[in-house]
Amino acid sequence: MIEIKGVSHRFGGIKALDDVSLDIGEGEFCALLGPSGCGKTTLLRILAGFETPDAGTVTLDGEDLLRVPPHRRPVNLMFQSFAIFPHMSVERNVAYGLERERLPRREIRERVDAALATVGLPTYARRRPHQLSGGQRQRVALARAIVKRPRLLLLDEPLSALDKQVRVKMQLELKRLQNEVGITFLVVTHDQEEAMSLADRIAVMNAGRIEQTDAPVELYERPRTAFVAGFVGANNLFPGPDGITAVRPERIRIGDGGGDGDGGGEGVRLTGTVVDVSFHGGTSHLAVRVPALDRPVLVAVQGPSRVVSGERVSLAWPPEAAVRIPAGIPVGPIEGEEP
Missing domain, CATH: 2.40.50.100 (RNA polymerase II/Efflux pump adaptor protein, barrel-sandwich hybrid domain)
Structure with missing residues (x-):
């Protein structure tokens, strides 16, 4: 579905991405795994339309995605900080993007109710963010992301703000959600356990390049470079x-x-x-x-x-x-x- 070819990008004298190529299939849960500074968030921002690469191409179903403005891409980005509006109720947060599209009220209500049911928050619609736990706020952010029915959902360190017990629970929830709604997921993380438990395939990044892309078991048992061998697990x-x-x-x-x-x-x-x-x-x-x-x-x-x-x-x-x-x-x- 997504084809990234030869993408490079610099920030001043720093080469954030160096000839990156990656294919992401329809309905796949793919992870970008690597240390801070490896370029994974830069690649995510290029897909979302917040950065433009210096070289390379990105296509969606064969069409040039880089020519499409961010607000018209069938792509949604869930931020690490969740970025939900504190002054709005849960249902207003989820409905915001649909309201901006001026959809009929009945359709907005139906889609918001369905999204909240999917993430397990149907009884929290009238609450404000400060009345929710960290895990519940994350579910609101997920509901807001999926309610617009994007082809590709980008998640930037989605579980890093949660404690271990909630994080493990949300890993299972993310996988269930992805299977249920059928959206293609691309998650950025530096947490090896998170990537291994969530993803169908993992692309390990280092110094702006992808060193290996494989299924979790193959990546763990058959690393192809010294960096992958040392970074993925002990x-x-x-x-x-x-x-x-x-x-x-x-x-x-x-x-x-x-x-x-x-x-x-x-x-x-x-x-x-x-x-x-x-x-x-x-x-x-x-x-x-x-x-x-x-x-x-x-x-x-x-x-x-x-x-x-x-x-x-x-x-x-x-x-x-x-x-x-x-x-x-x-x-x-x-x-x-x-x-």
């Missing part, structure tokens, strides 16, 4: 003469310092000393100092750890757990915050 990166070997902490088996690891005869790969153990409810995280490596090896085990700090251990993993990433030119982050 990882152990072992340098070698021809590149880097990446091994996820949960794939490493731990045993005593004198024998094989406990993972079914995989053989000892490394031996080291446990320098830290932390319990995270369902799993324990261990850091193991290994000679000749400049940082500890991270290991994740189910439940409480059987080993303690200071203990000598062996580490092993199956060959299929190791991902080889060819040597390449490292790409560093852009200085400063994202425009």
